[in-house]
Amino acid sequence: MLTTLRISGLAVVDAVEVRFGPGLNVLTGETGAGKSILVNALHLVLGGRMTADVLREGADEAVVEALFELPAAHPVFGRLDAAGLPIRPEPGAVSCELLVRRVAARGGRGRAFVNGALCTVSMLETALRGVVDISGQHEHVSLLDPSVHLELLDAFAGLDAISENGAEPTLLRYRAAHAALAALVREREALAADEGERARRADYLAFQLRELESADPRPGELESLEDERRVLASAEKLREAARAAEALAYGEEGSASERVGQAARALAEASLLDRRLEAPLGLLRSAAVELEEAGRELGRYAEAVGGDPERLASVEDRHELLRALARKHGGTLEGAIARRDQMRGELARLQGGGERLAVVQAEIEQRGREAARLAAALSRARAEAAQAFAEAVRRELAGLAMGRCRLEVALLPPEAGVEVGGKLLGPAGAERAEILIAPNPGEPPRGLGRIASGGELSRLLLAVKRTISRRDPVATYVFDEVDAGIGGAVAEAMGRVLSDVSKGRQVICITHLPQVAAFADRHHRVEKRVAGGRTHTGVELLGDDAGRRQEVARMMAGVTVTASALEHAAALMAAARQPAAPPVAAERGRRAVPARAAARRVARAG
Structure with a gap:
């Protein structure tokens, strides 16, 4: 769960620390007090975009820190380890703390840290997936999108969960099979294209490939040429510097080597009288040897370094050629090299189009059978889960004063995909899902966008979250004013549902409803004050x-x-x-x- 959220220099927040606990954590306050800033800060912790625009006026940097206490077996630690951040719980530990820190500096790039280790935002976003689930009042829009409904049904059915024996989920295996099948179909279409177009494409690729292969760029060559060009262009300056250093260190009268030798000789006889001088004497002798070696090395360098105009011209020509290739093929030399390899493969496929087409067709048939088998398994599981999901959500809605609401999950053919055996297979299977509701008796179930009000969508969102929470591993739910558009007895029912959800996981809820706030296990008040001509947002725990x-x-x-x-x-x-x-x-x-x-x-x- 989330135990502490600390914010400084963000928007109207100077410095705030909020400590959360298990159960239902409620944040209340006047409109505009800054409650949503706390949710925005959590978005940043989870990998959201952070720019210097979020800085408080006059602040040099904005900092958001979140401390989590997670079970030792939580998958986040495995993902961090895979990302090169070996943050592991102690052997035998039941739980482990995880500290995430985001920093945005004025005029500089943002930084992200996990338990003090620097990481990228993409690493942070991937690793923390599934730690916190944030639902806002604008998430109603996602419920209006039928493409989300299949994901909700799959989550309820557990089709994306790893089985007890560690087998990969059917849904993930299907997605991999469909992706491979779709790639083969695209290749078949390319091979079956007009022969003349293939010939023109092959000629174009051959020309581009000849240019790259004649140059034969090597990884890191551009940087190596830049180093050599810099040395060749500055040969005389480098030689003079080496000669001057050699003279001062070793070569001329009164050099450092000579003076250190004199110092050593002066101490040699004295060290016979006092053994405490043996240590500095040894250091002086060692320094004399090091200076002598440095002088010789500088001399050899001065002899070797030289300005070769022909070599310099050759290096500059090669450097300019490689830069031109880099600009033409992806912006970097490594990108040009990768493009060369891609063109070789594509040209080989085009030149051997007829033979490859037969091979691809055979692979499509094989992959199609596998994808169809997995799709059929998904369809059976979804058909069984659809009725149970609808019934479970209806039960939750009954507790939210929508007991007369009819709800169905319609399974429809996908809108696009690959045809296999006369059936269309989309990226998620052989069907899509749409939640249909009839809020009032006597009405036919219709799509949410055609019939549901804002208050009904708020209750439906909470009912769906409650339904899938039984199979949801997320330990912290955050609800940002999902109670918008409701009140009275319905608000009290929603507060009770939030309280029930919080018995199995931590819930953080921002609300304007007293009926919801009354159920809080931990209640924070967010206030905006003006002091010294500046606005400050503070958070107080009502203990x-x-x-x-x-x-x-x-x-x-x-x-x-x-x-x-x-x-x-x-x-x-x-x-x-x-x-x-x-x-x-x-x-x-x-x-x-x-x-x-x-x-x-x-x-x-x-």
Whole structure:
């Protein structure tokens, strides 16, 4: 779980440290107080883009640090090890701390660290995948995208999870088989293209290849030529420097070597009288030998270094040729060399098109059978999981006052793919999924974008998260105002669901709803203050019931917190500690709990 988040020099945050705990962690505050800055900081920790634009005015750098406590067996440590960051738990340890640090400097490039080791942002993003799941109010848009629905169904079915015997998931094996099949189909199409076009392409590649092969560039040659050109162009200056250094060190009267020798001779007789002088005497003699060797080496260098105009011209011509090839083929010499190898392979395929076409066709048939077999296995698993997934989400929606909502998962043919045996196989299988809902009885199920309101999407998002959480290894869920567009009894139901989810994993929730805040195990208040003409955002842990009650009352009543509002806040918090009402009663609202009625009274009074 996430234990500490520390931010400095970011946006309106001067310096803030937030300590989170297990269970439901709630952050509240006025609109614009800076709550979302905390979520943005977490995005940066997980590998999000960080530029100097995020720096607070006057700050030299922005720093975001996050401390995680993870199980010793968490896959993040294996991914870090594979990325060259051997951060391993101690033998026999149950858990291990992981400190992630992102820094953006004004006028400089950003840096990323994991447990003090420097790493790239891409390494950070890959390694921390699955550590934190962030859901925001704008994630409703992703639910409106049917392409996401198949991923949700696969996660529920566990099709992307490694089996108990360590076998690779069927979904991953299918994706690899489909990628290989698609590549072969593209090659077949290229081979089957017009013969004249192939001939023109082969002529073009042959011309390009002759240019590269005649130059015969070697890896690292450009840097080597630059070094040699620099030496040849500065030969006279280098020779003079070597001669001058040789003279001062060894060659002329009064040189360093001569003076050190004199010092050694002066100490030689004295060291017979006091043995403490033997050590410095030894150092002087060693220095004399080193100076003599340095002088000889400088002399040999001065003799060898020379300005060869013909060689310099040859080096410059070769250097310019390689730079031209690098510009033409990818920007680097290594890119040009890689392009040469690619062109050789493509030219060989074009020249042997007829023979290769037969081989490719045979491979397509073989790969197609394998892909079709795996796709059939996925289709069976998805068909079985679709009904169970829909039923599980419906049960969750019932607890969110949507018990009359009908929900289905439709399995439809993919929109694009490779045809095998008369069936279209897409990158994810032989079907795509779409979640259909009918919020009200008597209506046919339709796509989310055509029927769901903002509040319904908020509840559906939470219901889906709750459903897949049973198979989701992520230890920390972050919800950024996913309760937007709802209120009243539904808000209380959502707070209870968030509380239930937090019993199995850490939940961090930013909310404006007092009904949700009442369920907090750990409550933080985010405030924006103006001091010295500058805006500062601070985060305060409300460590006792009195502080929490005051904040919940403020959320209910507004700026003026009355005794009545405090009383109603206390009732709301007390109700949050009670067992949940049956879903039907919650949906129909036949018997509102006292806290719910109190919330309505405060709303009317405000």
